[in-house]
Amino acid sequence: MALIVSKNLSVGYDGVPIVSDINFSVERGDYLAIVGENGAGKTTVMKTVLGLNRAISGEIVFGDGLKKNEIGYLPQQTAVQKDFPASVFEVVISGCLSKTGLRPFYNKAEKRLADEMMEELGIADLKKRPYRELSGGQQQRVLLSRALLSTREILLLDEPVAGLDPLVTAEMYGIIENLNKKGTAIIMITHDLSSALKYANKILYIGSETFFGTKEEFKVSPVGRRFMITGEKENG
């Protein structure tokens, strides 16, 4: 049984579809990379999986004991966050919010969890620092800690390395790979095809035609070949 299965999913806004017929499945331990041209609807697909956007047709099925709210999500940064007054700890612990239910405040166990998570991702010494004064890579680690506090089962990442320098990008990919090896399933949107092919085991291509399959299948598929050639041209 897969964690998440998408069946004939069609996504868009206000009833107008952007992409249709998306089929994919994510099992425990999978690393799925979603690739495709800008504006093809990658983020919209992810938002639909998260329940932030209503599917136009088709469905998303959660299985293998995964509940709808047990999803870790690393969104793209918003403009609001750039000057938001918040300490690192305040942001990280907000990942525990779904655990609190109607209880107004975080308990000791949740605070300890947050501390441990910051330790794991190497940001424990930033605990009291203002979030907006951190570097891009540090901010991503903070948001990643927050996402992991809500679940270790599956993590959805929307362009996790956007705007990071090469060194920090490599670090970020390393952290994600590590999490995946420890058993967290990953769904990652990226426009960086080479790292998608390096780290992921499954590829979902969204564009004028869609493709879903293993990395090896993608490399020999017509869609994959075309996309890899244009990608190479763009990169050099």
Next chain:
Amino acid sequence: MAEILDRLYYGFFYLPTGIYALIVSVLVALCSALLGVTLVLRRFSFIGDGLSHVAFGAMAVAAVVGLTNQMLIAMPVTIVCAILLLKTGGKAKIKGDAAVAMISVGALAIGYLLMNLFPSSASGSISADVCTTLFGSFALVTLTSVEVWLCVVLSVLAVTVFIVFYNKIFAITFDENFAVATGTKAKVYNLITAVLIAVVIVLAMRLVGSLLISALIIFPAISAMRVFKTFKSVTICSAILSVSCTAFGVLLSVVLDTPVGPTIVGVDLIVFFVFWLVGTLKGVKLK
């Protein structure tokens, strides 16, 4: 000095209405400062202005209809508008700022139009009426004890709700998508926030008038943000600033014999510059 104290005593504290006025203004200031932090951060600074004009329009309608308690109409209408404005948020066809501006100007125009078409017999002149609703009453001695109690109850309610939902409000303000994706009912909390804002605004209208309500909502929050850098410290500082500026402003207006609303806003403005200066100096020092 003695003269000032005399003025404060005989012109203000001597009468129960003076004490009432101080209680009401401090409570309203507290509520608006707490809500102000999340509103400013969510780029809804002008919602206070828009909603207060809606309240102004609704009160004009109430006056025309001949209702004695204008809050009966103003409160529900304002609440509905607040819900509509906050709900549409990101996905609306008419984007946030334009929607607020539209409702704000529209309600103001209709209110003033109605006041001119059907001049109420109770009060003297239209211009005095309008001036009071826009800039607040000259002195706060018109409050009845019922209004004071209503204000106390609603304020306590607003502060309690804010404290109980503090962590949720933070999460939704910082990142609504993440909060929703992980199962927070952001819609419910947005609805609660909208209702609270509407209530606070209708209460605050008596104090500073509809044109200056934005000041009560925005100034404490942005002043606090100049100096403090965590959500908790900004919230606490903003509440303290708002309460002290308003209390000081009310007393100052008694001493100087100036209109209450603009005096409070003047004090807020000065405090903002002080905090801005402190924040800038701190920044320079760090570099």
